[in-house]
Amino acid sequence: MTLDKRTNAFRPDLAASHLRGEVESRHFVDGTVYEVIDPIADVRRAPAPDAALDTQALFGERVTVYETTDEGWAWGQLASDNYVGWLPANALATPGDAATHRVIVPRTLCFPGPDIKLPPLAALPLGATVAIARQEGRFSVAQNGWHLPAGHVAPLAATYRDFVAVAEMLLGAPYLWGGKSVLGIDCSGLVQVSMHAAGLACPRDSDMQQDALGQTVAIEDVTRGDLVFWKGHVAIARDARTLIHANAFHMMVAQEPLAGALTRIAVAGSAVTNVKRL
Numbered sequence: 001m002t003l004d005k006r007t008n009a010f011r012p013d014l015a016a017s018h019l020r021g022e023v024e025s026r027h028f029v030d031g032t033v034y035e036v037i038d039p040i041a042d043v044r045r046a047p048a049p050d051a052a053l054d055t056q057a058l059f060g061e062r063v064t065v066y067e068t069t070d071e072g073w074a075w076g077q078l079a080s081d082n083y084v085g086w087l088p089a090n091a092l093a094t095p096g097d098a099a100t101h102r103v104i105v106p107r108t109l110c111f112p113g114p115d116i117k118l119p120p121l122a123a124l125p126l127g128a129t130v131a132i133a134r135q136e137g138r139f140s141v142a143q144n145g146w147h148l149p150a151g152h153v154a155p156l157a158a159t160y161r162d163f164v165a166v167a168e169m170l171l172g173a174p175y176l177w178g179g180k181s182v183l184g185i186d187c188s189g190l191v192q193v194s195m196h197a198a199g200l201a202c203p204r205d206s207d208m209q210q211d212a213l214g215q216t217v218a219i220e221d222v223t224r225g226d227l228v229f230w231k232g233h234v235a236i237a238r239d240a241r242t243l244i245h246a247n248a249f250h251m252m253v254a255q256e257p258l259a260g261a262l263t264r265i266a267v268a269g270s271a272v273t274n275v276k277r278l
Contacts, residue, residue, distance in 0.1 A: 003019070003022065003023060005084065006054070006083060006084060006204070006205065006208075007077075007081070007082040007083060007084060007203075007204075007208075008023070008082075008084065009031075009064075009066055009075075009076070009077045009084045010023040010025055011025065012024070012025060012026065013025065013026050013027060014026070014027050014028075014029065014066060014067055014075075015027070015028050015029075015066075016028070016029070016030075016031060016064075016066060016077070017029060017030045017031070029066050029067075031064040031065055031066045031076070031077070032064070032065050033062055033063070033064050033065075033079075033095060034062070034063050034064075034065050034074070034076070034092035034093060034094065034095065035060065035061070035062055035063070035092065035093055035094070035095040035096060036057045036058065036059055036060060036061045036062075036063060036087075036091060036092060037059065037091060037092065037093045038059065038088075038091040039058070039059050039122055039123055039124050039125060039128065040056050040057075040058060040059070040125055040180070040181055040183070041056060041057040041058075041087050041088060041091035041092070042056055042087070042088070042178075043055045043056060043057055043078070043083060043085035043086065043087055043178075044085055044086045044087075045085060045086070046086060047069055047071065047073035047075070047086045051086070052177075052178070053176075053177060053178035053179070054083065054085050054178050055078075055081075055083050055085065055178050055180060055189070055204055056178065056179060056180040056181065056189075057078055057080075057087060057091075058124075058125055058127050058128045058129070058180065058181070059122075059124050059125075059128035059129070059130070060099045060128055060129030060130055060131075061078060061079060061080055061129065062078075062079035062095065063076040063077065063078055063079065063087065063092060064076055064077045064079070065092065068089050069089075072088060072089045072090060073086050073087070073088065073089060074086065074087050074088070074089040074092055076092075080196070081192065081202070081203055081204045083204050096131060096143060096144070097131035097143045098131060099129035099130055099131050099156065100130070100131050100132045100155060100156060101129065101130050101131075101132045101140065101153040101154060101155055101156065102127060102128070102129050102130075102153065102154060102155075102156055102197075103124050103125065103126055103127060103128045103129075103130070103148075103152060103153055104126065104152065104153060104154045104158075104160070104197065105126060105151075105152045105169070106125070106126050106169050106170060106173075106182040107123055107124070107125055107126065107181070107182050107183075108123065108124050108148055108149060108152035108153070109122075109123050109148075109149070110122040110123070110124060110142070110146035110147065110148055111139070111146070111147040111148075112145065112146070112147070113147055114136050114137055114138070114139050114141075114147050121146060122146065124148075125180075125181035125182060125183070126166075126169070126170070126181065126182065126193060126197065127180070127181075127193050127196055127197060129156070130142045130146070130148065130153065131143040131144075132148075132153065135150060138150055140152075140153050159197065159198050159199030160197050160198045160199075161198065162198065162225070163194040163195045163197065163198035163200060163225065163236075164194070164224055164225050164236055164237075164238060164244070166193070166194040166197045166198060167190055167191075167194040167236050167244050167253070168238070168244060170182055170185060170190060170193075170194075170246075170253045171244070171252075171253050171254070171255065172252055172253060172254075173185050173246070173252060173253045174251065174252050175246050175247060175248055175250070175251045175252055175253070179246075180192070180193055181193075185246045185253060186246050187206060187233050187234050187235065187245050187246045187247060188204060188205050188206040188208075188209055188234055189204075189246065190236070190244075190245065190246040190253060191206075191209060191227065191234055191236060192204055192209075194236070200278070206229060206232065206233060206234040209227065209229075209234055209276075210227075210229045210234070210273070210274050210276065213227060213276050213278060214226075214227065214276035214277045214278045215276065215277055216274055216275065216276060216277075217275050217276070217277045218275065219262075219272055219275050222237045222240055222258065222275055223237060223239070223240055223277075224237055224238060224239050224240075225237065225277070225278060226275055226276065226277050226278075227275065227276045227277075227278070228243060228258075228272060228275050229272065229273045229274045229275070229276070230265050230270050230271060230272050230273055231270050231273060233245070233247065235247070235261065237258070238255060240258075241257060241258055241259070242255055242256070242257060242258060243255065243256055243257075243258050243261050249264065
């Protein structure tokens, strides 16, 4: 069995120590855990700013780094979904206090004090995690001193009941291959971010999701929350007649009639490959 390089940290010259005996590599290292300190950190296929964007890591996420280059790139693996890639090293820092809360709105602002008139210090996306120290009036105060609107974060154990409702909050977000936030998101990113907000495990890419999630049902029986797959794509059923998905046709997170989508992809020479019910 060949390991998937997207979720296993190995190259001909370097690999994670736990893969010793499973892969061939000249060097094996344990790696060092870091924390994402940028609101959003791009994870690229190669150590270059113009390399393909494969996914993104969100503020507070842990990353095991196996190599840091002199040019300022870190090759590592995300804790949330095991994705492997290159991140800007300056987007990472030694881990601080363990996260206690998660951002539950599309985007929230972090103020330097308990006053919304102060210039925000950062804007965190849905799914970012923070260590909250205390409540101060209308604000949740993070360990680093940031003041976040209290209604915009919730304890990690608190989750949405309906992941489709989370996806609906991101309607209109621009399409971005590899994106995972309201500033830009792709089809599988929308599914993953929404499911994570509902406390559900979900791999990153659409082919992984098709293989790992749910049970196959007939397209004629589709209902809210089913995942509809076709080549290189995944959409979420809002109901028996409507899809919501981040797609390059609309260049945004959009809703459209299921029948219209099926006709459109048929004209493009594609077809539904699976429908999965969670």
